[in-house]
Amino acid sequence: MSILKKLLTYLILPLAIIGLAYLVVESVTAPMKFTKEQEAREAVGIQRLKDIRDLQVAFKTEYGHFTPSVDSLKMFYNTGKIKVTMQIGSKDDSVAVANTEALKRRNPRIKPEEMLALYRKGEKLVFQVENDVPVKDTLFHSRSDFNIDSLAFIPFSGDSIIMQSVVRKVSGVQVPLFEACMPYRSLLKGLDNQLRINLDADMRDRGRYEGLQVGSITAPNNNAGNWE
Numbered sequence: 001m002s003i004l005k006k007l008l009t010y011l012i013l014p015l016a017i018i019g020l021a022y023l024v025v026e027s028v029t030a031p032m033k034f035t036k037e038q039e040a041r042e043a044v045g046i047q048r049l050k051d052i053r054d055l056q057v058a059f060k061t062e063y064g065h066f067t068p069s070v071d072s073l074k075m076f077y078n079t080g081k082i083k084v085t086m087q088i089g090s091k092d093d094s095v096a097v098a099n100t101e102a103l104k105r106r107n108p109r110i111k112p113e114e115m116l117a118l119y120r121k122g123e124k125l126v127f128q129v130e131n132d133v134p135v136k137d138t139l140f141h142s143r144s145d146f147n148i149d150s151l152a153f154i155p156f157s158g159d160s161i162i163m164q165s166v167v168r169k170v171s172g173v174q175v176p177l178f179e180a181c182m183p184y185r186s187l188l189k190g191l192d193n194q195l196r197i198n199l200d201a202d203m204r205d206r207g208r209y210e211g212l213q214v215g216s217i218t219a220p221n222n223n224a225g226n227w228e
Contacts, residue, residue, distance in 0.1 A: 034195045038188060042212060044155045045182045046227055049214040052151065052163070052180045053223055054139055056215075058082050066165035066178035070152040077139070077148050081132040088119055089126030096124040159186040166217045177220060183211035 055073045056066050062082055067073060089096045103110060103118075103125065112129040119125050140146040154161055165178040184203075188196045200210040214225040 030192060031195060034192050037191055038199070041156055041187055042227070045187050045212045046225065047145075048151065048155060048161075049180055049182065049212055049225060051140065051146065052161070053214050053225070055135075055151075056165075056178050056180075057223065058135060058139060060176055065167060065176045068163055068165040068178070070161060070163060074148055074151060077135050080135045082135055082138060083130045084133045084138065085128050085130050087126075087128055088116065089124065091126055093124065093126060096126040099123065100125045100127060154182045154186045157186040157189040159189075164217050168217070168220075170220055175220060177215065177217045178223070179213060179215040179217045181209065181211060181213045185211075187211060 052070075052073065055077060059073060059076050059080075060066050062076075062080065067076075089100075091097060100115075103115070112127055115125055115127045116129055119127075152160055162181040162183070163178065165176065167174050167176050169175070184196055184200055188199075203210045209226055212225070212227060215221065215223045
């Protein structure tokens with residue numbers, strides 16, 4: 001057997017078989033790895049969009065509209081306050097309910113602050129009071145993973161979240177709307193680009209946004225996320 005045939009038989013051919021087997025295995029496992037990493041990254045992205053939604057809803061409650069600026073949301077979180085309604089007394093306490101009704105008949109214009117003063121003196125009453133509470137003491141205060149400084153960025157890429165807000169007439173009524181988006185080209189940056197392109201194409205074919213999105217400025221959806 002010639003040296004060339006020996007090289008082909010004992011070296012080149014086995015290497016070619018090993019290389020072909022690797023390509024076959026890779027073609028099967030690559031999409032599985034991509035999907036697994038996609039799901040892991042989406043979980044992080046979804047949580048961030050939920051946080052933005054919670055802040056936007058609180059912002060709108062306070063100001064009557066949504067904001068297109070993440071910086072405004074950050075400032076609202078760091079320095080803003082929201083009204084929190086507190087229940088004083090128990091509605092199951094029949095004596096407190098009767099006392100409250102009698103008090104309001106005698107003084108229909110009595111203010112919650114005045115009722116609170118009476119309550120603190122020992123009078124049994126049931127009523128509600130509103131307090132201005134710092135946003136950061138209300139939203140996410142028990143979340144160790146929450147970081148307001150990360151709010152503006154798409155995880156795993158550092159690209160900026162795309163956010164817009166408008167006031168649009170819906171059924172004759174002016175309705176504040178917002179949306180926040182994370183395109184897959186940013187969220188899945190660094191993964192197999194061809195598989196990401198295929199994913200985008202699949203989403204377009206299904207008439208869906210090519211990434212994660214919460215809310216919509218074109219089709220009111222009660223601030224839902226496209227993963228819900």
